[in-house]
Amino acid sequence: MLHRPLLALTMVSALCSFMPARAGQASEPSPMEPKEVRSWLMRIHEAASLRNFQGTFIVSAGGAVSSARIAHFCDGRNQFERIDSLDGQTRHVFRYNDLVHTLWPQARVALVEQRDLLQSFPALLKVGDDRIADFYDVRPQGIERVAGHEASVLLLRPRDGLRFGYRLWAEKLSGLLLRADVLGNQGEILETSAFSDVSIGVRSQPEAVLDPMRKLDGYRVVKATLKPTKLEAEGWTLRQSVPGFRQVSCVKRPLDGDPDSNGPAAEALQTIYSDGLTYVSVFIEPFSAERHTKAMLTSIGATQTLMRRQGDWWITVVGDVPAATLKAFASGLERKN
Numbered sequence: 001m002l003h004r005p006l007l008a009l010t011m012v013s014a015l016c017s018f019m020p021a022r023a024g025q026a027s028e029p030s031p032m033e034p035k036e037v038r039s040w041l042m043r044i045h046e047a048a049s050l051r052n053f054q055g056t057f058i059v060s061a062g063g064a065v066s067s068a069r070i071a072h073f074c075d076g077r078n079q080f081e082r083i084d085s086l087d088g089q090t091r092h093v094f095r096y097n098d099l100v101h102t103l104w105p106q107a108r109v110a111l112v113e114q115r116d117l118l119q120s121f122p123a124l125l126k127v128g129d130d131r132i133a134d135f136y137d138v139r140p141q142g143i144e145r146v147a148g149h150e151a152s153v154l155l156l157r158p159r160d161g162l163r164f165g166y167r168l169w170a171e172k173l174s175g176l177l178l179r180a181d182v183l184g185n186q187g188e189i190l191e192t193s194a195f196s197d198v199s200i201g202v203r204s205q206p207e208a209v210l211d212p213m214r215k216l217d218g219y220r221v222v223k224a225t226l227k228p229t230k231l232e233a234e235g236w237t238l239r240q241s242v243p244g245f246r247q248v249s250c251v252k253r254p255l256d257g258d259p260d261s262n263g264p265a266a267e268a269l270q271t272i273y274s275d276g277l278t279y280v281s282v283f284i285e286p287f288s289a290e291r292h293t294k295a296m297l298t299s300i301g302a303t304q305t306l307m308r309r310q311g312d313w314w315i316t317v318v319g320d321v322p323a324a325t326l327k328a329f330a331s332g333l334e335r336k337n
Contacts, residue, residue, distance in 0.1 A: 054198070059192070
């Protein structure tokens with residue numbers, strides 16, 4: 001992660017550039033119809049899944065920046081993805097459909113897991129329906145250039161205080177998402193994710209993903225097993241739903257613990273909710289006085305994290321949403337007798 005005073009200034013200038021240009025127009029573009037919104041966003045999602053592309057992707061948040069090289073290939077029904085970190089500790093992520101290998105070469109550790117495609121880049125619209133327009137005012141904002149490509153711009157303003165706004169840039173011909181800004185309630189940029197360079201329609205190279213996944217000699221391989229389950233089956237319920245969000249996944253995952261322990265491995269329950277654009281993850285695990293020292297609410301860019309104790313349990317809620325949304329989820333959780 002790097003400090004980014006120059007990049008921050010550039011982002012502020014980019015945001016301000018929208019204001020006078022739009023103010024001079026006779027009228028603001030009309031809101032899009034629900035089916036048009038759905039079609040627009042599905043095009044972005046499908047481009048990220050079905051197009052071949054590679055480039056440098058940069059995320060700026062909380063006064064720091066991180067970058068990675070991303071390559072994505074689609075070969076028939078199969079998807080291949082490679083992400084190489086360019087900052088900090090060397091890390092490589094290889095994905096073949098839902099099989100994901102994360103490698104740390106310096107530590108010689110490889111994490112192998114089956115991961116729902118909900119988590120894949122850029123995971124904008126795995127779920128959702130025409131109700132997106134019920135919670136966001138969606139308007140086109142014309143054409144601009146990003147990373148050398150012409151892009152259609154879409155502005156999404158939240159209709160309530162439970163979600164952030166977005167400004168999206170989708171490549172005009174393919175629909176590939178080139179940039180996404182997360183906007184606060186005053187229109188300020190909380191986080192920016194963007195390609196600094198990208199080539200679209202490149203030759204498929206599945207071997208660039210599969211070969212490293214096969215060569216794990218010398219690595220300590222850690223396999224994370226996720227067990228599908230239901231919130232209610234684990235003795236929990238969300239007694240009051242958060243408007244616009246619906247459950248899309250619920251699993252039990254192992255907690256980090258003593259690998260030499262002979263006892264049963266501790267597990268955390270993770271359930272994911274989405275409004276079609278963003279996600280909120282709720283983690284529930286047994287309370288430990290050693291690990292869980294105090295309740296807290298933290299913020300890095302657009303990502304908010306809420307942690308607190310509830311009886312014999314420790315609740316962690318994470319998402320790119322306002323703190324009020326996390327509190328609504330945490331307060332709604334109820335342990336059934």
